[in-house]
Amino acid sequence: MTLTYDFSGQVALVTGAASGMGLAAARAFAEAGAAVVLADVNQAALDVETEKLASAGHRVLGVLCDVSDEAQVEAMVARTVETFGRLDMAFNNAGIQVDPSDAADETGANFDLVNGVNMRGVWACMKHELKQMRAQGSGAIVNCSSLGGLVGLPQRAAYHAGKHGVIGMTKSAAMEYAPRGVRINAVCPGVIETPMVADMLVGQAEAMEAIMREQPIGCLGRAEEVAAAALWLCSPGASFVVGVALPVDGGFTAH
Numbered sequence: 001m002t003l004t005y006d007f008s009g010q011v012a013l014v015t016g017a018a019s020g021m022g023l024a025a026a027r028a029f030a031e032a033g034a035a036v037v038l039a040d041v042n043q044a045a046l047d048v049e050t051e052k053l054a055s056a057g058h059r060v061l062g063v064l065c066d067v068s069d070e071a072q073v074e075a076m077v078a079r080t081v082e083t084f085g086r087l088d089m090a091f092n093n094a095g096i097q098v099d100p101s102d103a104a105d106e107t108g109a110n111f112d113l114v115n116g117v118n119m120r121g122v123w124a125c126m127k128h129e130l131k132q133m134r135a136q137g138s139g140a141i142v143n144c145s146s147l148g149g150l151v152g153l154p155q156r157a158a159y160h161a162g163k164h165g166v167i168g169m170t171k172s173a174a175m176e177y178a179p180r181g182v183r184i185n186a187v188c189p190g191v192i193e194t195p196m197v198a199d200m201l202v203g204q205a206e207a208m209e210a211i212m213r214e215q216p217i218g219c220l221g222r223a224e225e226v227a228a229a230a231l232w233l234c235s236p237g238a239s240f241v242v243g244v245a246l247p248v249d250g251g252f253t254a255h
Contacts, residue, residue, distance in 0.1 A: 008033035016094030018045035020194035067121030100155035119162035174243030190249025217250030
């Protein structure tokens with residue numbers, strides 16, 4: 001069964017949109033009729049994917065944006081509104097990984113790098129998206145956390161710190177903005193078949209094998225499955241869903 005949505009006349013913004021879960025979500029929003037802003041740090045990939053969607057007849061805009069730089073985030077949201085007149089939905093998906101490290105050996109540079117994107121980046125995106133949605137009196141935001149926002153795993157303290165932080169920001173902002181007509185939720189993907197996970201499967205094979213043993217469904221998730229959850233959370237079907245951290249993890253966090 002495939003759920004379909006009608007987002008005609010609405011505008012969706014997706015960060016980390018040139019590959020993986022972000023690209024799957026951008027495609028899904030576009031196929032559901034939304035005008036879509038694709039934001040990413042990879043200009044070449046961004047241009048290719050934006051052109052593909054435009055050639056298929058969708059209303060799209062590609063914006064180069066490093067979400068760890070708040071000025072770039074502010075400019076990204078401004079371009080969205082200048083181009084399409086509003087902002088109805090956002091999937092704050094951009095994220096990076098750093099090499100696993102013993103907690104006693106983690107460098108400050110690594111901590112700042114991963115959380116500059118994964119936590120501060122989500123904070124900056126949500127802040128500037130909310131300014132527009134507050135003015136409109138409507139909107140839906142989905143922040144991308146991780147199963148690492150719900151559990152702890154060895155050698156991943158810096159990464160998990162940011163992903164736990166995303167859930168805290170999501171819940172607090174959700175309580176603040178639900179009375180103003182804006183719903184905010186988070187998705188917590190498990191091990192999903194994306195370029196980042198492909199690199200981890202090669203470079204961290206033993207650790208990833210252990211993680212996969214804890215994923216009861218027995219396979220990698222697909223980017224489209226996370227995109228489907230993000231679209232549902234943005235849709236009228238989730239109109240009473242506020243401040244949740246929704247696992248999309250094949251059962252990893254169920255035990």
